[in-house]
Amino acid sequence: MTASGNSGAGPGGSTAGEWAVELAGITKRFPGVVANSDIHLRVRTGEVHALCGENGAGKSTLMKILYGMQPPDEGTITVDGRQVRFRSPADAIRAGIGMVHQHFMLADNLTVAENVLLGAEASHGIGAKARARIQELAGTVGLRVDPGMLVERLGVADRQRLEILKVLYRGARTVILDEPTAVLVPQEVDDLFDTLRTMRADGYTFLFISHKLDEVRAIADTITVIRRGTTVGTADPKAVSSRQLAEMMVGSELPTPETRESTVTDREVLTVSQLSLAADDGGRHVLEDVSLVVHAGEVLGIAGVEGNGQTELVETIMGMRRGAHGTITLGGRDISHASTLHRREAGIGYVPEDRTRHGLLASQPLWANRILGHQSRPPIARGPLIDRAAARRDTERIVADFDVRTPGVDVHAAALSGGNQQKLVVGRELSGDPVLLIASHPTRGVDVGAQTGIWEELRQARARGLAVLLISADLDELIGLSDSIAVILRGRLVATADPSTVTPEELGTAMTGAGSGPNLAKEGS
Amino acid sequence: MTRVRTVLVAPALAVVFSALLCAVALLISGDSPLTALRVMITQVGQGTTAVDILNSAAIYYLVALAVAIGFQMKLFNIGVEGQYRLAACVAAIVGGTVPLPPVIRTIVIILVGALVGALWAAIPAVLRAYRGVSEVISTIMLNAVATGLIAFLIRPDTFGALSGNNITTPPIPESGHFPGLHLGSSGTIFGMILVVAALGTGYWFLLGRTRFGFELKASGESPSAATAGGVDARRMVLIALLMSGAVAGLAGLPELLGRDYAYTLTSPQGYGFTGIAIALLGRNHPVGIAIGALLWAFLDKSAVALDVVGVPREILLIMQGLIVLSVVVAYEIVRRYELAAEQRRVAAQLRALANAKAPSPEGVSS
Ligand SMILES: Nc1ncnc2c1ncn2[C@@H]1O[C@H](COP(=O)(O)OP(=O)(O)OP(=O)(O)O)[C@@H](O)[C@H]1O
Ligand SMILES: [Mg+2]
Secondary structure (H helix, E strand, O other): OOOOOOOOOOOOHHHHOOEEEEEEEEEEEEOOEEEEEEEEEEEEOOOEEEEEOOOOOOHHHHHHHHOOOOOOOEEEEEEOOEEEOOOOHHHHHHOOEEEEOOOOOOOOOOEHHHHHHOOOHHHHOOOHHHHHHHHHHHHHHOOOOOOOOEHHHOOHHHHHHHHHHHHHHOOOOEEEEEOOOOOOOHHHHHHHHHHHHHHHHOOOEEEEEOOOHHHHHHHOOEEEEEEOOEEEEEEOOOOOOHHHHHHHHHOOOOOOOOOOOOOOOOOEEEEEEEEEEEOOOOOOEEEEEEEEEEEOOOEEEEEOOOOOOHHHHHHHHOOOOOOOEEEEEEOOEEOOOOOHHHHHHOOEEEEOOOHHHHHOOOOOEHHHHHHOOOOOOOOOEEOOEEOHHHHHHHHHHHHHHOOOOOOOOOOEHHHOOHHHHHHHHHHHHOOOOOOEEEEEOOOOOOOHHHHHHHHHHHHHHHHOOOEEEEEOOOHHHHHHHOOEEEEEEOOEEEEEEOOOOOOHHHHHHHHOOOOOOOOEEEOOO | OHHHHHHHHHHHHHHHHHHHHHHHHHHHOOOOHHHHHHHHHHHOOOOOHHHHHHHHHHHHHHHHHHHHHHHHOOOOOOOHHHHHHHHHHHHHHHHHHOOOOOOHHHHHHHHHHHHHHHHHHHHHHHHHHHHOOOHHHHHHHHHHHHHHHHHHHOOOOOOOEEEOOEEEOOOOOHHHOOOOEEOHHHOEEOOOHHHHHHHHHHHHHHHHHEHHHHHHHHHHHOHHHHHHOOOOHHHHHHHHHHHHHHHHHHOOHHHHHHHHOOOEOOOOOOHHHHHHHHHHHOOOOHHHHHHHHHHHHHHHHHHHHHHHOOOOOHHHHHHHHHHHHHHHHHHHHHHHHHHHHHHHHHHHHHHHHHHHOOOOOOOOOO
16 A cells, blocks of 8 residues: 555644644533543544443543534543634534544445535535545545445445545544444454554544454554543553453453353254345345254354345345245244234344344333334233333343443433443343344444353353344354354355354455355355 | 423423514504503403313314324324315214214214224325325325315205305204303303313323334334334324324314304314414423413414404414424423433532542543
8 A cells, every 4th residue: 555645635744743632621421421521531643542441431422522523511622732622523624533433424326436525525626626636545545446436336344444535535634433343354354454554654643442452452552441431541552461451441351252062952943945135126136045044042153244135134034125035934934924023923033233223212211112122022012002110120121131331211222322222232132032033243332341241141042042143243253152154145155164163264255255265165056 | 201391391481482572573563562461361261262262272182183193103294184174074964964863973973074084194194105105295285185075065066055155064963963061151162172182191091001102103213123123114104194184084073063063165274284383382292282272272362352452463373473483492492401400410419429439549541
């Protein structure tokens, strides 16, 4: 990566002073919780500064304050030595601060260039000058696609780069990345880190949030740990181990999804045979001839780069997508044409990949969110009536069992931190003794402590005979939890792997279709 | 419980604010706001005004409830206007022509009203659920169609009859009336008010305590999450609009069964739009809508009283408009105020906690 020609609008370099960002005494209260309490954070110009902390520690809140999305109750923000006051993200962007959110904010039906220009027409117009600038920045962020390409055809890694490009185009020199690696496979993470290192050499500054401590140690120059809304200290990534870091954050051990004796039975719970699904526009197939079986007590892992049909497979099994060919049976009963509600009543739990879109009612209290998906079954339903007391009681159980950090079950789901929302959803979907759990990224955005908790709950349910269809971008999780693994590529199951022997690297290669290792078996034929 | 308080405080703020602006307007135009206020208050005790207000409020409650049911699903049923008028017209024809025994006749008329309202709403409901046609557009157009259909139905050569220079449906005989509560010179309260109260309670119960109410709110809040939770969002669109139409279909009946006993060319119009304003005012809350309906009816009556003493009645139209505009702002102000109060409370609790314990170690950073 040699393209680094950011003349003029590039980072200020050494003249801007030592500290790119200084946050002092930042306090932010929400009803019932203090999200940030007297936080002090200094970010050196030209470094990658990682923020670590358990779910609900206040990382996203702090970053939203720095990005002007929320005003702090107390405290000051200093950028390049000048004290500032942001009333909106536009103010922050003007001060050279940009943020890439965890969930992509791109328009699928527009081209790469259009996505960059949208809302930033004032910077360089929309003509040749703008194109030249986009080309230049594309080199900087390592985006090697035609700017005229539609975003819907981009993979996740390229989307990530495009998000960074968007932010740079608006003149950012300090870039906030909120859990950027959650959806990337290992190779993509390495590539992204190469890019970040090159950009760092050019003088860009990064604030980086991640729950994956190995990654944090690999990329960061400084680590600040936040616990319960305050900074508890900084760590040197070269000197600290992941285990020490985890202890600093949560005071608990670093988890490993270790292997244990198999609980697989020969009772088939879910069988999918020859499932095919055409794309919405009717063209190519997004699922082709997919067949799989999950037994009671078995975890079947699906490995694949995002966008290879996992979403469609899961949503077809849940009955949320129509028009598929093939059969789906649950416990011997054909459910291919059953409604989503019937499938849920038959005992399918579902942790969706996007909790905000498919898992939660943001402005409803937690106890009402407990009802969703269970509105027709005891203990929540009594005939056509809803037993609110039972819903509250059971929500309190989930809050306790899954360690959901919340002031109570009456707060709105939107007020929970990302990881705590995830814990609530997982807890709900494991309620009511399901026979099959479809879990898409069950620990996405969850801290290491809570991750252990969720894995343990999954293991216990599996020992009781739960069948699990697991989709995860976290290959350690996939290998550690699964009893067998299938690789999905462009809508087909192309290979199987034995989790007791396969390595994340081999799996990663198979997922990109670049061939098979000794521990992979080609599917079919 | 906070909900109810918010629902009360914000409209109160809006009313005070609008009243102040109207007072200024009156001063500028050379009228005395104090006289106006005195007239508005004293009129309530005079003649049949109090009962009239209550009766109008009952009708407003029905139309607002119909609108609110749609709002729960983020559906904008502008067709309440056409639904209630067509329903009243058909119910009047059935009530005046089909021979039925007492009580049964009243019940049949009410059922016909609800059914016609629901059927008229079924057209936009099906279009929306299966073809994605915006219910805003289709209901506006159906309002115009309803007007034409009513004109056809009450022609002397179909079901209507000429009476003076008015056209009317055959009168509903005594056996089809809904007896009211006679208060002598103070007027007669519509008996239908009982039905209205029952519907309000039913709405509250349905929304908060039943599976159906939960599914309604869930699909309104996030169709994607509701679908993943096993709610058939398309079916909910259908049912919500049908229910909205059925409630709207009852709105013409208090007057039909308690005062007019026939549908005529001069039967009242425009309630549907009033209903939208009141549903906004009451935030779709059963109690909020009741207060909004009473307020609206009171302002309507005040217009008449002010006219008598020579204050321009238009001032109340202005006031009604101002209230609807300012209530939106007022809700936001109240919400922010409650949030800030909550945050202060948290801060105070924490200070108390910090004072009680030993001071916690400083956050380190370098
Ligand atoms: N809009 C809000 N209203 C009320 N409380 C909120 C709001 N946003 C955040 N909080 C609370 O503030 C605290 C910090 O949340 P934040 O989202 O910053 O956590 P986080 O460190 O990003 O956690 P995660 O790793 O789970 O994303 C949490 O307790 C959360 O419940
Ligand atoms: Mg967060």
